[in-house]
Structure formats: C-alpha cells, structure tokens
Amino acid sequence: MGIVTPGFFGKHREADPKLPPGQYETKDFPVLSAGPTPNIHAGEWQFSITNESGDVKRWTWDEFMALPIETVDTDIHCVTRWSKFGTSWRGVSLDTLFADVETDAGYTMAHSYGGYTTNVPLEDLLDGKAWVAFEFGGEPLDPEHGGPARLLVPHLYFWKSAKWITGLTMHETDELGFWEVNGYHAYGDPWKEQRYYYDS
Amino acid sequence: MKWEVADVVAIHEETPTARTLMLRIPGWAGALAGQHIDIRLTAPDGYQAARSYSLSSAASDELAAVSVELMPDGEVSPYLVRGISVGDQLEVIGPLGGWFVWRPEQQEPIRMIGGGSGVAPLVSILRTHIASGNTAPVSLLYSVRSPEFVYFRDELESLTASAGGEVTIQYTRHAPPAWQGTLGRLDAARITEWADAGTAASGAGAAAPSTYICGPTRFVELASDALVASGVDPMTIRTERFGGA
Ligand SMILES: Cc1cc2nc3c(=O)[nH]c(=O)nc-3n(C[C@H](O)[C@H](O)[C@H](O)COP(=O)(O)OP(=O)(O)OC[C@H]3O[C@@H](n4cnc5c(N)ncnc54)[C@H](O)[C@@H]3O)c2cc1C
Numbered sequence: 001m002g003i004v005t006p007g008f009f010g011k012h013r014e015a016d017p018k019l020p021p022g023q024y025e026t027k028d029f030p031v032l033s034a035g036p037t038p039n040i041h042a043g044e045w046q047f048s049i050t051n052e053s054g055d056v057k058r059w060t061w062d063e064f065m066a067l068p069i070e071t072v073d074t075d076i077h078c079v080t081r082w083s084k085f086g087t088s089w090r091g092v093s094l095d096t097l098f099a100d101v102e103t104d105a106g107y108t109m110a111h112s113y114g115g116y117t118t119n120v121p122l123e124d125l126l127d128g129k130a131w132v133a134f135e136f137g138g139e140p141l142d143p144e145h146g147g148p149a150r151l152l153v154p155h156l157y158f159w160k161s162a163k164w165i166t167g168l169t170m171h172e173t174d175e176l177g178f179w180e181v182n183g184y185h186a187y188g189d190p191w192k193e194q195r196y197y198y199d200s
Numbered sequence: 201m202k203w204e205v206a207d208v209v210a211i212h213e214e215t216p217t218a219r220t221l222m223l224r225i226p227g228w229a230g231a232l233a234g235q236h237i238d239i240r241l242t243a244p245d246g247y248q249a250a251r252s253y254s255l256s257s258a259a260s261d262e263l264a265a266v267s268v269e270l271m272p273d274g275e276v277s278p279y280l281v282r283g284i285s286v287g288d289q290l291e292v293i294g295p296l297g298g299w300f301v302w303r304p305e306q307q308e309p310i311r312m313i314g315g316g317s318g319v320a321p322l323v324s325i326l327r328t329h330i331a332s333g334n335t336a337p338v339s340l341l342y343s344v345r346s347p348e349f350v351y352f353r354d355e356l357e358s359l360t361a362s363a364g365g366e367v368t369i370q371y372t373r374h375a376p377p378a379w380q381g382t383l384g385r386l387d388a389a390r391i392t393e394w395a396d397a398g399t400a401a402s403g404a405g406a407a408a409p410s411t412y413i414c415g416p417t418r419f420v421e422l423a424s425d426a427l428v429a430s431g432v433d434p435m436t437i438r439t440e441r442f443g444g445a
Contacts, residue, residue, distance in 0.1 A: 002248065002291045003205055005241040007283050010249055011275040022250060024275070030443050031417045034299045036424035036434045081238075081250055114434060144421060182298035196296060198201045 018075055019083055020190035026082040031144050034178070038114040038164050042148045047132060048167040049097060052105040057097075061148070064132075067092045072131055074154040076161070077190040089152055091133030094125040105170040109177055110151050110162035117177035118162050119186065120153060122170070129155060132165060157188040157195065203240060204228075206292045208284055209263060215349045217270040218317060219281050220256065222263045225292055230260045233328035234301040234321045234412065234440070237264060237294030241276060251276040254414070254440065255295065256320040256352070258327035259304075264292075267351055269317040300440040302412065304332035309402050309409035310365075311395065313341045313423045315386075318415025318442055319351050325412065326359045337406075338365030339398045343386045343419065346374035368394060386419075388426035395427060408433065414440040 012024045019025060048058040059067075072089045108125060110118050124130065133152040134141055141147035146163030153160045159179045180186050185194040193199060210222035225237075240250035253266035270281040284290070302310065302325045310329065312322040319342055329338060340360055344350050350369065352359070360367040372385045398409070411432065413423045420441045428434050 002203060002240060002242045003289055004244050005279070005290065006288065008241040008243055008249075008279050010241070010243045010247045012249065015247075022248070024249060028443075031421075031441050033439060033441065035437050035439050036428045037421060038434065039428075080252060178299075183296060196201070 018085060020077055021193050022195075023077055023081055023083040023190065026084060028082075029084060029145065030078065030080065030082055032078055032080055032159060033144075033163065034116065034182075035114065037143045038112075039143055040113050040148055040164060045148045046166060047097075047149070049101050050167065050169045051101055051103040052170045052172060055102070057101055059097075064092060064134075064149075067096055070131065072133070072152065072154075074152075076154050076158050079157040079159055079184060079188070079195050083190075088137055089131065089133040090135035091131035091149070091152055093128065094130040094132070095128065097132065098126060101170075103170045105172050107171040107174045108168045109171060109175060110160075110165055111167045111169065112162050113164040113166050116162065116164070116179070118160050118179050119171075119175055119177045120151075120156070120160055121174065121187075124153060124156065125168075129153065155189075157185075157190050159184060160188050201293060203291045203293045205289050206264070208286055208288045208290060211284070211286055214267050214351050217281065217349070218267055218351065220265055220267045221280065221284070221290075222265050223290065223292065224262075225264050228262070228264060231255050231257075231264070231295030231324075232298075232301040232303060233259050233325040234438075235295035235297045235324075236321070236440075237266065237292045237296060239266070239276070239280070240291040240293070241279060242291070249275050252296070254321035254324070256323040256327075258324060258331045260331060261327075264294075267317055267320045297440075300412065300414070300438050302328065302410070304328065304334050306334075306410065307336055308407040309337040309339075309398070311339055311398060311409040311411045313343075313391065313411070313413045313415075315343045315415025315419035315423075316345075316349070317351065318413075318419065318440070319356075321414055321440060322412060323352050323356075323359065326363050329363045330359070335364065337402055338363045339394075340365065340367045341370065341386070341391070341394050342367060343370045343372060343415070345372050347371070347376045386423065388422070388429060391423055391426040392430040395430065395432070408436055411437040412440075413437060415442060416444040417441040418444065
C-alpha cells in the first residue's frame, strides 16, 4: 500500500476478485491504438501462419468463416488500467488454425495491418486460450476495436490481442514486437501487473 | 522504475475545469516529449486508483507538469482538479510510453492536432523543440470549446512562435470577438485544409511531416481518419487517445 492520499475515498469501491491488481472496471470500451485506425474490408482480409521453415498456411475471409466458430465469454484487461467484464466474442480457436501447422518453435509474432506487431509464446495461444475474433457483442467487430478481425488472448493484457491481425509467424526465440519495443512488458500477465518493460 | 512520492509544488488554474500540477518527483531524470506518468491515489483503507496523465513539461525540465481536465463523474480527475493543494503528496510512476514521443534528432516538420486537454503533450513537444534549438517547422491545430477553455492560454502563441511555427485555434462553441474563423467542430474538410496549407507553406521537396494527434478518443479518430483519407501515410501519424466513449 502506498501513502494515503488525504481526502481521497474512491468510487469503484467493490473489491472484485475478478479485477487484477491496479485495474478498475469500466462499462465503456476504451480504445488503445498507436496510430490511425486502419480500414480493412473483409473482402481483402487474409490470415496466414508462417512456420520457422517459411511454410505458409493462408485463409481468405470466406475460408475463415467456413472454419468451426466458437463463442467466447471473457473478461478483458487493458494495460491502461481498465477491465471490462463479461465481454462476448465469436471467432476461430487458434487450436483449429494450428491443427495442420508443423512447428517446433516456441514463440509467435502477431502481425497486423498497419505494421503493428506483438509477441506471444505459442503455448499462450493453444489449448483453448486464444482466438481470432471477428464479432463482439453480437456485431461485426468495429475497426476501432480491431475489425475485421483481431487476436483474442484474454489472459494477457489486451494489447497482446493484436487488432487488425493478418498473420502469425513462428520464431525459435522470443523477439519483441512493436508494443514491447515501445515500453510494454514482453509477456504482459495482468495478474502479475506486468505492464511495462521494467516490471518483473 | 517504481512508484515515487511526488510533492505538489505549484498549481495553476488552467481553465475553469482544469488545473496544471507541478510535481517534484524524486530521482526524476526528465522524459521524452510526449510521454506520460501514472498518478495513483490511495484511500485510508488501502483502496487505490491510478490514471495516466501526459507531461506538458519540456523533456529536460526539473519539475514534471501535468494538466488534468475534470470529468464530472470521474474517480481520479475531480480529486486532482478540486481536491489537491500545494504541499500535498501524490504517488507517481514514469515517464511512460515509447511511441507517442518526439526526439530532438527528428528533422522533419512537426504537425500537431490537439483537442481539449490533449494539447498537453503537444506543448511538451513545443517546449522541447525550443529548448533543443531544433529548426524543424512546427504547426499546431487546437480545438477547444471557447476562449476560457484554452489551455496554456498565455503561452501558446509565444511558444509556437518561438518554435518558428503557428498555432491555429478552432473554437467550437464561442469565439473571441476578433476571431476570423468559422465557429464549429473540426471536421475532415477543415483538418485537410489546415494540413494542406501547412504542406504548401513548407514548399516542394520538404520532408514528409510527422503528425501527432492527441485528445479524446472520438477526436483522435476523426482527425486521424481525415488525414489518412487525404493521403497522409498512416505510419507518419502518432496518436494518443485520452478516453471517453
Ligand atoms: C496515455 C494517456 C494520457 C492521458 N493524459 C491526460 C491528460 O494529460 N489530461 C487529462 O485530463 N486526462 C488524461 N488522460 C485521461 C486520464 O487518464 C483519465 O482517464 C481521466 O482523467 C478520467 O479519469 P477519472 O478517474 O476522473 O474518470 P473515470 O472514473 O475513469 O471515468 C469517468 C467517465 O469519464 C469518461 N472519460 C474518461 N476520459 C475521458 C475523456 N478524455 N473525455 C471524455 N470522457 C472521458 C469515462 O469514459 C467514464 O465514463 C490520459 C489518458 C491516457 C491513456
């Protein structure tokens, strides 16, 4: 606990066990982006996974929509300290996407339209932990929030859920992505408050 | 980097609903222009709330300055704008953020668009630009409700002039009597017109400018969409979204 701030009592009083340390609940859906919002049409959208030998698996929007689609209800936690409970998404599980990918590499880099990247260990994407989501709250995902499709890795801070995703590349070592080079934590566990590069 | 106990050494009433706090932070070694700090408040029972605030001080200033706009239903901003006094202490961590920054090595023209309190990090860029003797052209487009809500009112013009640039204020509700512009919100046409005028003034062959856009999320979306639609390379636009639905 820090120094007490005289006269401050706070508003969001409930100590909710669903809230990671240093977070507060919001009903809004704030936007964290580093630049303008890219405007990508579903028709031009593509997704690919490239393994460490350079083999590429590619899906168009229509091929993607033909894959098994899952509904995901989850809490999300943004590094800028807001959390949103009970958000509802639809998307394709990374387990489905990786089913035919041959890889021995342990790390992935997510690549987005606009040039943004973020690094995620492969094990954080598999076993029902991550999706490529294209629907939020029953509606097509807004461009502001990453539409037409974004990665959804809700157990990590939300910048890891790369907006406007277009592909994953596999890597033997954990290289830093755009957000991580610019000061965010390499891994980003909200329960350990791994916000910034200097957090352990 | 860790949470530090900062002293509030001065407070300036910026507008009727905003204040600038000057903070002395132990171990403060300055910041990059455009960065922010997090401020954390702690209630007597240990409950804590933290929010981010952009620095308006120059990169190498000894004191860190933040300007806070009052959000009437907010948890932290009402306390910072109405509750705090000189001599009080606040916990802070920073400087933070590695992308929405301007470095004195940058030589390309600087184009900045701010809405409301979003002008704060842009003023940090202006101050740092002046302090560093950088000669890159600077321009600032600032959208604000009415004259009394202009942040850094006394300095804005002299700052941009010292930086060798110009400030264009867009009043959305009330304008001062002598103002030449057309009242109303910034829209895509006005933003593009302003940007094109700047490009023309820099002359042919000038390097492509870097653009910094900061303010409420809606405002940032509108301004950045307008520039991208007019052909500006998205990778040359850096944005900081302060929030709001
Ligand atoms: C990187 C960064 C830098 C920031 N820098 C500054 C700064 O220099 N000065 C400053 O005043 N604020 C700044 N903010 C916003 C600040 O962090 C808080 O969000 C703001 O002070 C509101 O906090 P609160 O606790 O009072 O309100 P909360 O209790 O968090 O929210 C109350 C309500 O206000 C709404 N709200 C929050 N922010 C805004 C907004 N900008 N416009 C409209 N509605 C809003 C919320 O959606 C919510 O409904 C910055 C935010 C970020 C992410």
